[in-house]
Amino acid sequence: MATILQARTDAASQDLTAEMTAIGLAAREAAHVLSTASAETKRRALQAAAAAIRQAAPALLEANRRDVASATQNGVEGAMLDRLVLNEKRIEAMARGIDEVTALPDPVGRILADWTRPNGLRIQRVSVPLGVIGIIYESRPNVTADAGSLCLKSGNAAILRGGSESFHSSTAITECLRRGLRAAGLPEAAIQLVPTRERAAVGIMLRMSEHIDVIVPRGGRSLIERVQNESRIPVLAHLEGICHVYVDAAADLAKTRAVVLNAKMRSTGVCGAAETLLVDRAIAAQLLPTILDDLKQAGCALRGDAEARALDAAVEPASEADWTTEYLDAVLAVRIVEGVAGAVAHINHYGSHHTDSIMTEDQATAERFLAEVDSAIVIHNASTQFADGGEFGMGAEIGIATGRLHARGPVGAEQLTTYKYLVRGTGQVRP
Amino acid sequence: MATILQARTDAASQDLTAEMTAIGLAAREAAHVLSTASAETKRRALQAAAAAIRQAAPALLEANRRDVASATQNGVEGAMLDRLVLNEKRIEAMARGIDEVTALPDPVGRILADWTRPNGLRIQRVSVPLGVIGIIYESRPNVTADAGSLCLKSGNAAILRGGSESFHSSTAITECLRRGLRAAGLPEAAIQLVPTRERAAVGIMLRMSEHIDVIVPRGGRSLIERVQNESRIPVLAHLEGICHVYVDAAADLAKTRAVVLNAKMRSTGVCGAAETLLVDRAIAAQLLPTILDDLKQAGCALRGDAEARALDAAVEPASEADWTTEYLDAVLAVRIVEGVAGAVAHINHYGSHHTDSIMTEDQATAERFLAEVDSAIVIHNASTQFADGGEFGMGAEIGIATGRLHARGPVGAEQLTTYKYLVRGTGQVRP
Numbered sequence: 001m002a003t004i005l006q007a008r009t010d011a012a013s014q015d016l017t018a019e020m021t022a023i024g025l026a027a028r029e030a031a032h033v034l035s036t037a038s039a040e041t042k043r044r045a046l047q048a049a050a051a052a053i054r055q056a057a058p059a060l061l062e063a064n065r066r067d068v069a070s071a072t073q074n075g076v077e078g079a080m081l082d083r084l085v086l087n088e089k090r091i092e093a094m095a096r097g098i099d100e101v102t103a104l105p106d107p108v109g110r111i112l113a114d115w116t117r118p119n120g121l122r123i124q125r126v127s128v129p130l131g132v133i134g135i136i137y138e139s140r141p142n143v144t145a146d147a148g149s150l151c152l153k154s155g156n157a158a159i160l161r162g163g164s165e166s167f168h169s170s171t172a173i174t175e176c177l178r179r180g181l182r183a184a185g186l187p188e189a190a191i192q193l194v195p196t197r198e199r200a201a202v203g204i205m206l207r208m209s210e211h212i213d214v215i216v217p218r219g220g221r222s223l224i225e226r227v228q229n230e231s232r233i234p235v236l237a238h239l240e241g242i243c244h245v246y247v248d249a250a251a252d253l254a255k256t257r258a259v260v261l262n263a264k265m266r267s268t269g270v271c272g273a274a275e276t277l278l279v280d281r282a283i284a285a286q287l288l289p290t291i292l293d294d295l296k297q298a299g300c301a302l303r304g305d306a307e308a309r310a311l312d313a314a315v316e317p318a319s320e321a322d323w324t325t326e327y328l329d330a331v332l333a334v335r336i337v338e339g340v341a342g343a344v345a346h347i348n349h350y351g352s353h354h355t356d357s358i359m360t361e362d363q364a365t366a367e368r369f370l371a372e373v374d375s376a377i378v379i380h381n382a383s384t385q386f387a388d389g390g391e392f393g394m395g396a397e398i399g400i401a402t403g404r405l406h407a408r409g410p411v412g413a414e415q416l417t418t419y420k421y422l423v424r425g426t427g428q429v430r431p
Numbered sequence: 432m433a434t435i436l437q438a439r440t441d442a443a444s445q446d447l448t449a450e451m452t453a454i455g456l457a458a459r460e461a462a463h464v465l466s467t468a469s470a471e472t473k474r475r476a477l478q479a480a481a482a483a484i485r486q487a488a489p490a491l492l493e494a495n496r497r498d499v500a501s502a503t504q505n506g507v508e509g510a511m512l513d514r515l516v517l518n519e520k521r522i523e524a525m526a527r528g529i530d531e532v533t534a535l536p537d538p539v540g541r542i543l544a545d546w547t548r549p550n551g552l553r554i555q556r557v558s559v560p561l562g563v564i565g566i567i568y569e570s571r572p573n574v575t576a577d578a579g580s581l582c583l584k585s586g587n588a589a590i591l592r593g594g595s596e597s598f599h600s601s602t603a604i605t606e607c608l609r610r611g612l613r614a615a616g617l618p619e620a621a622i623q624l625v626p627t628r629e630r631a632a633v634g635i636m637l638r639m640s641e642h643i644d645v646i647v648p649r650g651g652r653s654l655i656e657r658v659q660n661e662s663r664i665p666v667l668a669h670l671e672g673i674c675h676v677y678v679d680a681a682a683d684l685a686k687t688r689a690v691v692l693n694a695k696m697r698s699t700g701v702c703g704a705a706e707t708l709l710v711d712r713a714i715a716a717q718l719l720p721t722i723l724d725d726l727k728q729a730g731c732a733l734r735g736d737a738e739a740r741a742l743d744a745a746v747e748p749a750s751e752a753d754w755t756t757e758y759l760d761a762v763l764a765v766r767i768v769e770g771v772a773g774a775v776a777h778i779n780h781y782g783s784h785h786t787d788s789i790m791t792e793d794q795a796t797a798e799r800f801l802a803e804v805d806s807a808i809v810i811h812n813a814s815t816q817f818a819d820g821g822e823f824g825m826g827a828e829i830g831i832a833t834g835r836l837h838a839r840g841p842v843g844a845e846q847l848t849t850y851k852y853l854v855r856g857t858g859q860v861r862p
Binding site: 032035036115117121123130131213214234252254255258259261262263266348366370371372374375376377378379380381382383385386388391392393403404405406408409418419420421422423424425426427428429430 | 463466467546548552554561562644645665683685686689690692693694697779797801802803805806807808809810811812813814816817822823824834835836837839840849850851852853854855856857858859860861
């Protein structure tokens, strides 16, 4: 009996592997076609996809109702359930997201460098698509449209693997995107959704290094962690955003109050939300009480070191773990440091290389902070919540990367390209 | 007895891990210092390093004699032994290599993009060093100087692991580089040589993802393959260079003869050497016999498909494996294809995404080849042997990368940097 079950499982696993390989092969082939598709063709496909989403709204709502019903049965609730739900407004927002991607400049074919050698060889470094991008995400149907359209814009084939709760919604949205591809004469396999809820499919994807060039995970810490640990393919992601605001001795109080409050409380659930406030010892007694009063009034809980607690009795004691915790909540860790050097040392040690900000009116101190903090985004006199591709003016982003290779910070259409060298000669041979 | 041995082995392995971790921590700390070192400071360190190499020539020769003696005892001979040997001329070449790196423009601090948002935020994308680079290479002492100086130029800390046969030579060269660092007041730990011949050190390096940001292997196929399979750290490398020359129907015979001969025979042992000749069916009978005569006269063996063999009896039959073999020798595979479409399909299927060249006087055909061949370097009317950072005018290179992320083609000082965003505000908060 055990043997029979085992045999069945093996066969199922082989089937899944074969299915995933077929998806990978089709994606690679589609990527070759997409890589030389004109900007105009891709634009037509995106326009048709947005139109298809608007047209298909009733079908999308129906598919989403099935997802929501079974998620509710499985005990999904609260924020998790809310993320899954589609309504007319959210469908229109998805379509508008595609409109915005459509309007972006084409990131492919940019001449990044162009020079001629003494022997007459002309060398150009030209942007080209990455190839096949695997996107692994949770049960947020809109990521299907966001990621699919951004990959298409940048000439990449996409293999999408959404959370199992959003399976019907994502399938319906994918169908709209593929209708767009068909309308422009592009291969449908350029956007594929993994057609199974089986968890094992993710593990297979992460080992498909022949068929997938880069993996972009979107979701919570546990998803990113699993992907980073298991993937045999390069990953563009950030595990967490332990973002800091450092208040320097030369900070302007009014600016600082506004920025700290915004950095922490504007939206506590985004990766660019501040998690730790560092305050220069020289100014702590003078500025910190006011800043903390603002935060308390806004409903923020505070945890701090002994010096911070001495300045405000409402501050609870912070443990070592607080300096590396991404609360994603109305909680802020507070620490007194010895000037900009102390702040830089704390951030480079405890931070996550995401986004960090300094408040100061001293230009030299600001430049030192910008140079020495080893993070993807370093900010002077503004909120960490600007860590966002849209706020950077880059248009839609597929996420923010904190790794060091290829792309750092917001990953938009441009970051989903690589380059190749075109060398034009007249018969040159190498001496 | 077995237990005692096991315990000893475990202790030794723990010692090695601890030693490697200490190297990693020191490198990370040095990288922080180097990342903000001025161009002038790095230049002084490089100048002092080149001077130290010239001064230490007798000591380098003595260290090298020890390496050569024990390598000879261990049966190393021929090309392997030759690569290991240092002499006055090679030492001077090493020093001159450092001079050339010194003269390169500083790759750090380049403003790659610069724009201002409607809200007044000024955003700059600025190049910064990658961090810590691990270089794993074979017993070529000169790689120690090449890689160490290129990492220093680009503001990166280097952890060097050379082949065990070159241990004394590499140690002596590293000491010269460190003398340069000391002279400029930079931390010595910016260039470290793994101080053991134990093979296990490589395995440990490849898992040190907290301390090493990128691995660059330099050497033969088996080394690269091991590194690519085992590494938990991103790798910049090429496994092989299956480079093609495609001779189109509109090729110029004189240019083509010169380029094919050069691409194959100028140096058969470099990664940019052509391994496969593809010839358009429309022109094969007319051009191929002359081209093959040139090659035969130069001592090149030929393997081809049935059509090629019908045109020249000296062509031996090629098997499927020949299309994916990097001979690195005076051997060329020859295949007749159906025009540029056939050539592109062959190259994208069998090639290694390194360097491929088309010979044609038809501009549209050339542009199609340049666009559709999915390789790091694509060439029109010139030899594949130009695939080299020096020939590109980029100065020294640490290797050629055929992966798609971060760097493609020659990996020089510029490719050993990443970027970060500097955002300058006046108190902006996000709405």
